[in-house]
Amino acid sequence: MTAALEFMNIALVIAFCAVAISQVLCMIRLVIGPDTGDRILALDTMVVNAIGIIVLLGIWQGTQIYFEVSMIIAMLGFVSTVAYARFKLRGDIIE
Amino acid sequence: MTLDAVLIYIAGIWLLIGAIFALVGSIGLLRFTDPMTRLHAPTKVGTVGIGALLLAGMIHAFVTGDGSIHELLIMSFLFVTAPISANFIAKVHIHRRTCETPPEPLKDKTWSTLDVPEERPKAVEAEA
Numbered sequence: 518m519t520a521a522l523e524f525m526n527i528a529l530v531i532a533f534c535a536v537a538i539s540q541v542l543c544m545i546r547l548v549i550g551p552d553t554g555d556r557i558l559a560l561d562t563m564v565v566n567a568i569g570i571i572v573l574l575g576i577w578q579g580t581q582i583y584f585e586v587s588m589i590i591a592m593l594g595f596v597s598t599v600a601y602a603r604f605k606l607r608g609d610i611i612e
Numbered sequence: 613m614t615l616d617a618v619l620i621y622i623a624g625i626w627l628l629i630g631a632i633f634a635l636v637g638s639i640g641l642l643r644f645t646d647p648m649t650r651l652h653a654p655t656k657v658g659t660v661g662i663g664a665l666l667l668a669g670m671i672h673a674f675v676t677g678d679g680s681i682h683e684l685l686i687m688s689f690l691f692v693t694a695p696i697s698a699n700f701i702a703k704v705h706i707h708r709r710t711c712e713t714p715p716e717p718l719k720d721k722t723w724s725t726l727d728v729p730e731e732r733p734k735a736v737e738a739e740a
Binding site: 518520522532539543546551553554557566568572573579587591592599 | 618634650683
């Protein structure tokens with residue numbers, strides 16, 4: 518059991534590092550993105566990565582508290598992506 | 613080796629799979645050159661990456677404490693909304709002409725089931 522927990526800890530650290538690096542890569546695309554569509558896409562991916570980081574934090578601390586947080590971030594991320602895209606498409610969010 | 617140890621190993625492997633998918637998707641988002649190919653990479657982060665991380669979280673919760681399956685709610689929400697937002701972003705690319713415009717469709721007299729050549733004389737006869 519201790520060997521398994523050791524493996525789980527190493528996997529958690531690796532996963533934290535990988536998701537953090539991918540968040541930074543998305544931020545680079547957000548800054549250099551040649552067009553608005555690329556920036557919307559980078560923001561969408563950053564929201565998904567943020568959910569991943571919060572889930573990892575929940576595993577790390579062994580609590581279920583972060584479930585609501587990631588649920589709300591998922592919903593707001595979808596709504597904001599759709600709102601950005603509609604604003605670029607129609608020049609208006611609610612017609 | 614007990615069942616708990618095996619389950620924790622499985623959770624760790626799912627964690628690694630999810631992390632690798634998240635990293636690969638973001639590298640693809642940064643490295644690809646065309647807007648439409650760039651759209652292809654991060655969809656893997658939203659489905660396989662987050663799905664594997666949430667699965668690892670569920671297995672870990674079942675082993676270490678009282679189990680929980682409400683991570684399934686986040687998973688199903690993301691799986692439903694990811695294609696919709698990808699479709700919207702593709703529409704933005706198409707309408708802002710930042711990607712290659714697809715070629716015009718071929719002009720043809722027959723289209724799908726309309727104006728099928730064998731049916732044409734019969735219809736004329738019926739009209740007459």
